[in-house]
Amino acid sequence: MSDQTKEKIVDAAYRALVRQGYHETSMKDIAAEAGVAPGLAHYYFQTKEDLLVAAIERGCEPALKTWEDAGLSPHGQLPEDADPLALAQLGFEMAKQELRLFGDLFLLTFDMFGVGTHNPKIAAAVRQFIDDRRAFIARITQGVIAGMAIRPDSSAEAIAAATWGSLHGIYLQKVIDPSFDADAAIDALREMVFAFATGHRTSRVGDN
Amino acid sequence: MSDQTKEKIVDAAYRALVRQGYHETSMKDIAAEAGVAPGLAHYYFQTKEDLLVAAIERGCEPALKTWEDAGLSPHGQLPEDADPLALAQLGFEMAKQELRLFGDLFLLTFDMFGVGTHNPKIAAAVRQFIDDRRAFIARITQGVIAGMAIRPDSSAEAIAAATWGSLHGIYLQKVIDPSFDADAAIDALREMVFAFATGHRTSRVGDN
DNA sequence: CCTGTTTGATTGAATGACCAAACAATTCCG
DNA sequence: CGGAATTGTTTGGTCATTCAATCAAACAGG
Numbered sequence: 001m002s003d004q005t006k007e008k009i010v011d012a013a014y015r016a017l018v019r020q021g022y023h024e025t026s027m028k029d030i031a032a033e034a035g036v037a038p039g040l041a042h043y044y045f046q047t048k049e050d051l052l053v054a055a056i057e058r059g060c061e062p063a064l065k066t067w068e069d070a071g072l073s074p075h076g077q078l079p080e081d082a083d084p085l086a087l088a089q090l091g092f093e094m095a096k097q098e099l100r101l102f103g104d105l106f107l108l109t110f111d112m113f114g115v116g117t118h119n120p121k122i123a124a125a126v127r128q129f130i131d132d133r134r135a136f137i138a139r140i141t142q143g144v145i146a147g148m149a150i151r152p153d154s155s156a157e158a159i160a161a162a163t164w165g166s167l168h169g170i171y172l173q174k175v176i177d178p179s180f181d182a183d184a185a186i187d188a189l190r191e192m193v194f195a196f197a198t199g200h201r202t203s204r205v206g207d208n
Numbered sequence: 209m210s211d212q213t214k215e216k217i218v219d220a221a222y223r224a225l226v227r228q229g230y231h232e233t234s235m236k237d238i239a240a241e242a243g244v245a246p247g248l249a250h251y252y253f254q255t256k257e258d259l260l261v262a263a264i265e266r267g268c269e270p271a272l273k274t275w276e277d278a279g280l281s282p283h284g285q286l287p288e289d290a291d292p293l294a295l296a297q298l299g300f301e302m303a304k305q306e307l308r309l310f311g312d313l314f315l316l317t318f319d320m321f322g323v324g325t326h327n328p329k330i331a332a333a334v335r336q337f338i339d340d341r342r343a344f345i346a347r348i349t350q351g352v353i354a355g356m357a358i359r360p361d362s363s364a365e366a367i368a369a370a371t372w373g374s375l376h377g378i379y380l381q382k383v384i385d386p387s388f389d390a391d392a393a394i395d396a397l398r399e400m401v402f403a404f405a406t407g408h409r410t411s412r413v414g415d416n
Numbered sequence: 417c418c419t420g421t422t423t424g425a426t427t428g429a430a431t432g433a434c435c436a437a438a439c440a441a442t443t444c445c446g
Numbered sequence: 447c448g449g450a451a452t453t454g455t456t457t458g459g460t461c462a463t464t465c466a467a468t469c470a471a472a473c474a475g476g
Binding site: 038040 | 427429
Binding site for chain 1: 228229230231232315316318319320321322323324325326327331334335338342360361362363365366367369370371372373374375376377378380381383384385388389392393394395396397399400401403404406407
């Protein structure tokens, strides 16, 4: 029963968080959403921060799962035989899908980024979130660079940072303005990345 | 006296905001920082939100000014005769400098983005902030596209959205982790943009 | 099988602190 | 004198956290 209740509270926290935002969500709100007494949330989580970090991690799970289902586990190995550019292409398509399916999660994510600017515990969670995703992009980038005849000036890490940043910035524009055409922006990013990757090749594969 | 006092309060609000963050900054804090009585802030600003929006706008002023000093007014006309790619290059260098000089401002900006996810009044200010900067990049992009022999698939707006997003995402990584090498990431973005812009030219100008 | 005890889960009220906003009183200055 | 600027307090409310009390289920021994 214990685990079930704890999970119920975390789920309720996630829902309340998405609906109202970090600072507008009180422990009482969460308890009410979960259908338990106000004191119980503190029985399982020492502080509000602890509960909310758990809620965010919980919220990331389904999104992570879709990446793994597509064979692109951010933590596992990348398929060795696949064409790196095809992997990149798949990544961009997944990014579009992710935004479509998990808009709520990113709403919360941007809220957390904001909280993290002045809250060390949340900042640590945010750093972890960024590191994970950027490292994943860096691994794909490594493969792409390996296929380029002329080595780029920039490191895979720097390229990954710019690329993750672009996706993140596109997500933000979509969250702030739902009429924003995120797919077109991601396509533009892809076009730039591919021009960069194929422009340095000895044999031109295709003119995108 | 009136204007002077009002300004004093706005400045104090900006400093307190940078130091403590949006939700951890109370009207009393701001009044204390400004050296005035707690009630006076409400004499000039009806609500806390109003004061904080004013503080953010105030914080943006010096950053905007450096762009204008460099001849790149986000609102005015772009120099007609300049090479578009040179303008872009200047823009990337300015972005690096901006981050170096106004890191505080971006700390606050990300805080505001977070608040904006669940606060309509702040969301409107955020949308305005994004629109301004993205439109500016779009104007430079228009010029770059005009110099390309093969028209890209993506519109200038989409490319500008991806580019603004990348810069924003790089700024975020720097704010969250001060050891992050933002200059390298911006250089990587520039390398990609230039590969994209020159790779489509009839006559190769230079291999970056 | 029954009963008294222990344990952990859960409750709801209480605590202590803080806040935005409203307000009445005072000072300043033309 | 009179209105604008400024003060400091009050109001009404919310919040995270604590805590004593209740409850239900497992458990032990006779």
